[in-house]
Amino acid sequence: MIELKTPTEVQRMHVTGRxxxxxxxxxxxxxxxxxxLMDLEHHVRGMIRQRGAESCYWDYSPSFGKGPFRNVICLSVNDAVLHGLPHDYVLQDGDVLTADIAVSVDGWSADSARTVIVGTPAQEDQRLVRATEEALEAAISASRAGNKLGDISAAxxxxxxxxxxxxxxxxxGHGIGRTMHEEPxxxxxxKAGRGIELRPGMTLALEPWFARTTDQIAFDPDGWTIRSADGSRTAHSEHTVAITEDEALVLTRREEPVVAEGTSTRGKSTEDS
Structure with a gap:
């Protein structure tokens, strides 16, 4: 069942999204x-604890996976794209890092992901990241009341x-609200024009992710980390949005800091450029 959220409930999700x-x-x-990667994991744990939020990942036990997830963020490197289990790995120059996180604040959830390139970026990796970001913006544009779910997928x-x-x-992607994963x-x-009609109050996590040369996936022995089956590099972008009477409201939009010319940007996505 799809729950339509009230404007007040959407605003509560927006608090979480920020x-x-x-x-x-x-x-x-x-x-x-x-x-x-474990330094990033522990830093995020501290942020969640300080905010008084709850991780949607901790103790998450879907049909896949090996035991409950015991981390608060997914960190996927290079050919890994989804559900990357944080582990003892030191980031190298040129690594492609996807960070994906969902938390709940006062009972309302939000979910978002971004891919950044560490150090010196390769053009083909930048192109892949840019494609997911453009796909996400196209999906957001298609997320309008009266459109069909297939319009988002087609975009x-x-x-x-x-x-x-x-x-x-x-x-x-998936529905989201009181829990991390809801219908649809x-x-x-x-295909455009197919599927359920989008209605004001629907809240969705839209998450295009691509591998460079395959649509097949493989699981790591940890039972969580999903990689491209052929080892090609991957990227993933995600926002939580609310369908309104007008254009979609993006609940997890980031406000990136302005970087002075000549200074380091560290991990960069094309959104940062």
């Missing part, structure tokens, strides 16, 4: 050559096709 945005901004600032797919990237449909499933490939 915090999620702040966390991802901080992760992007800290991601640098020589930084250990993502069209951007992927324009870049020449294949699209996996096993994992995609939002595939990253579909």
């Amino acid at each position: 915090f999620v945005a702040d966390v991802l901004t901080e992760v992007g600032r800290l991601a640098d050559v020589g930084v250990n 993502i797919w069209e951007v992927a096709r324009s870049y020449g990237y294949p699209v996996n449909t096993e994992f995609g 499933h939002v595939p990253n490939r579909g």
Whole structure:
């Protein structure tokens, strides 16, 4: 069942979304050559604790995965794209890092992800990240009352096709609100004009993710980390949005700091440029 949120409930989700945005901004600032993934994990734990929020990931036990998830953020590197289990790994120059986090504040959830390139970026990696960001903006533009769910999926797919990237449909976006995962499933490939009608009060996590040369995935032995099946690099962008009478309200939009010319940006996504 899809729950339509009241304007007041959407505003409560927006409070959570702003915090999620702040966390991802901080992760992007800290991601640098020589930084250990576990240092990022523990830093985010401290932010969540200080805010009085609750991690939606801690103790998460879906049908996949090996035991409950015992981290508060997913950190996926290079060919890993989803549910990356933070572990003892030191970021290297040119690594592609995806950070994905969902938290709840006062009973309302928000979910967002970003991909940054650590150190010296390769052009093909920048292109891949840019494709997911453009697909996400296209999905947001399609998220209007009266449109169909398939319009969102088709918008993502069209951007992927324009870049020449294949699209996996096993994992995609989802409803969100009182819990991290609610109905409906939002595939990253579909046909316009198909599916349920979008109505004001629907809240969705939209998350296009692409691998450079495959639409197939493989799981790590940890049972969580999902990688491209052929080892090609990956990227993932996600925002939580609310359908309104007008354009969609993005609840997790980040306000990136302005960086003076000549200074380091550390981990960069194309949004930062």
